[in-house]
Amino acid sequence: MKKILDSITEKVSEAFVACGYEDKYGRVSISNRPDLCEYQCNGAMAAAKVYKKAPIVIANEVTEKLSKDSIFEQITAVMPGFINIKISTDFLSDRMNQMAGEERLGCELSREPKTIMVDYGGANVAKPLHVGHLRSAIIGESVKRILRFFGNQVIGDVHLGDWGMPMGLVIEGLRERKPDLPYFDEGFEGEYPEEAAFTISELEEIYPAASARSKEDEEFKERAHVATLKLQNKEPAYYELWKHILQVSKTDLKKNYDNLNVQFDLWKGESDAQPYMADMVQDLIDRKIAYESQGAIVIDVAEEGDLKEIPPCLIQKSDGAALYATSDLATLVEREKLYHPDRYIYFTDKRQEMYFTQIFRAAKKAGIVKEDCDTRFIGFGTMNGKDGKPFKTRDGGVMRLETLVKEINDAVYNRIMENRTVSEEEAERTASIVGLAALKYGDLSNQASKDYIFDIDRFTSFEGNTGPYILYTIVRIKSILAKYAELGKDENKADVIYPAENESEKSLMLALANLQEVLEAAYRDIAPHKICQYIYELADKFNGFYHETKIIAEEDAMRQAGYIALLQLTKRTLETCIELLGFEAPDRM
Secondary structure, eight states, X not given: OOOHHHHHHHHHHHHHHHTTSOGGGGOEEEOSOTTXXXXXXXXXXXXXXXXXXXXXXXXXXXXXHHTTOTTEEEEEEETTTEEEEEEXXXXXXXXXXXXHTSTTTTOOOOSSOOEEEEEOOOOBTTSOOBGGGHHHHHHHHHHHHHHHHTTOEEEEEOOBBOSSHHHHHHHHHHHHHOTTSGGGOTTOOSOOOSSOSSOHHHHHHHHHHHHHHHTTOHHHHHHHHHHHHHHHTTOHHHHHHHHHHXXXXXXXXXXXXXXXXXXXXXXXBGXXXXXXXXXXXXXXXXXXXXXXXXXXXXXXXXXXXXXSOOOOEEEEOTTSOOOHHHHHHHHHHHHHHHTOOSEEEEEEEGGGHHHHHHHHHHHHHTTSSOTTOEEEEEEEOOEEOTTSSBOOOTTSSOOBHHHHHHHHHHHHHHHHHHHOOSOHHHHHHXXXXXXXXXXXXXXXXXXXXXXXXXXXXXXXXXXXXXXXXXXXXXXXXXXXXXXXXXXXXXXXXXXXXXXXXXXXXHHHHHHHHTHHHHHHHHHHHTOTHHHHHHHHHHHHHHHHHHHHOOSTTOOOXXXXXXXXXXXXXXXXXXXXXXXXXXXXXXXXX
């Protein structure tokens, strides 16, 4: 289905051509002065320079040509040469009925669908998720859904931190706590246990303690280094112990990600890249893409035209040890071999921009990915407290993600119980749904690259630009539809949307008509915040219409059925958008 702006632009462009001007001047946009008109065309201003005419003369010629077209309610030329447009209510209601009749609400699939690898999450094994993991999970999940909505094959990978020195520290920490485990008995010859002899709570205590100790105890640090080497050489005892650490951690991580309604297609980690690393490094050296510099192995990635210095990409330390870059390049080798993506999108803290510039340049220089492959790094800002500094607990520590989720759910629960219209059990279920919307919308409504203030009171408000306000609007629509059914009327037979009778009804239809434009912009720009902005405006338009219109009390059955059809379309539109953002609406609030 053609976007409404394209339909209007087509008409205006034809008029420019009929008047002797190029069609490119007929481009129409949404008006930035909604008090004057709904759409506008500024092409006469640009055409005036080329055709040596006053812009108002050109604008008058075009509007005269369009004055009798049924698509327009009003089209006027105003000084110095703007064309102001109001579309007809008949055209708009036809558009609404077209949208309502299509499963995808008129949104077209991409004509050239791609295979896209989305790398987000970035959790670490044996460590709890904390607030620093929130943005990657929330933004990455939404972008994955938006990409899929347009027909792409999207592969979401959590890319776990599950290898290297942190694992050696955990193993040595376990040895200190549980020295009798068979993994630490060099003479053990039996079968290693099938179940882990430790819990996620123990692992989460062990790592920070072991990490702190390694900074003060050189002997302990050396033991952890040896344990890391034994693990990376896949010595059976250490490798079996590592598999248990991984399994216990993954179980807990999946539970926490499920609570965020975040799902990954792949649960791969740094360890999956290990089989490719040695051969990759040697191949890069053999092909003279990588070379030795002060004992280390590097790849030059600076390019002519760089506005700032881009240092070489270090892929192997002077002692032969691998680095994050070695693992990340090898991960690309594996992904190319197994999935052949047309495009990569990585989500991490924006402070890693330089690092990923080096990685993607090195990958293309080495031929690991094609030179024309779209490799995109999306760097996000930090979530800050009201003091403007990175969000912390009251005692200054890093807050666990599940603690944050509980706090926001509790805040929503308290708001729900203020009215006491539902049972405590239902209030708890509803609070978890609304709390997730508050959390995700609070994050996604900001442009990803920008820092934002996490304000639990504002995010959980049922008024204003918040997730709960959006959900409250959907629940309000559900309630009206339920009352309509209680009157003995079948909402499924309310299938025609009639021309608007007043400004609030037309404003709602105009907002609905912009859906395709908004979703395509969010898709093109990898920008979930554009969907948030849209549904807030749509919810506002609906509530304006609701307050000015007697829907259930309407005596004209045909007109009432038309209202119900418009409500159904509004509900479907809002639900489609929040699904792309990664949350859902309850039945009651």
